[in-house]
Amino acid sequence: MELKPNEWKDFHHMMYQIYHGIIALTLVPFALLFLEWDSSANKVEGFSSSPSFIILAQLIWIIAYASWYVWKGEKVMYRIDDNSSISEKMREFKKRSLLKYGILAVAGLLAAGAMWIKPSFVFVISYFAILIQYSFLRPSEDKFVRELRVTKEEREMMHSN
Template sequence: MKNKDFNWKDYHHQIYQIYHGMIALTLVPFALLFLEWDSSLEKVEVDYSSVLFILAAQLFWVIGFACWYVWKGERVLYVFEEEMSLHEKLKEFKRKNIYKYLILAAAGFIAAFAMWVQPSFLFVIAYFAVLVQYSFLRPSEDKLVRDMRLSKEERNELHSK
């Protein structure tokens, strides 16, 4: 992202495309599995004491850790220094958010995989918890300004280009 070529609307649109793309990547397998459950002639009864369910339930820890890590993880925390330019801050914000979205996508795939292995609505709830995390990370302009701790001058600079 060169200083001359920067366009705020393009930057913001690009982050939104990545954000929605990651949600769509996990939503497709989840929706297909969920529709398969609804349309199958034989209803699968879940045996909560089975070894398969107990092993699949261990994936809750992985999903929970991923949801925690996107907020408090060492590699996803923003590192903004006083001497950073606005463009360096924007690059840092984009890089960290893509990493967060990838972590949540992995958690969504794990929830869908667990649904496939052991059909249970507990995994549906886990998937929806991942979607809630996505909603809190929606890259709105206010969130971007707040997370990057932009000054009023930097915010005006964003819109001037």
């Protein structure tokens, strides 16, 4: 199937805008909460047996599961076949990428919220782990080509317009 002129460029630009927007959605609240954090407070105290920390620490399991699911979950796996058109592959990439970014956004907001309720470096580290995952999920052309098994002809078609 032939691509319309600039369809790939517009798609790629749109995916990067979504990607950066979702990262900002979680980064801004985290940064504001982190800046308000009392640097003189004893953050190691977070490992105490206080009931609030024990309850909030359970969020780490949710964040860890979300992080695992983004990579291995059934609903985030690409569903294409060998004779899918480039437009179908672009729709599939967008759909699955948005789901992955959304899951990471929820996990990031949970980490920031937990950090706000009970300041602890455990939640800061979990948030940074989420940011690292975002970097591996960046919607680059190479990732698109690799993940959706784009052929050489399709790739040339993407750039010919």
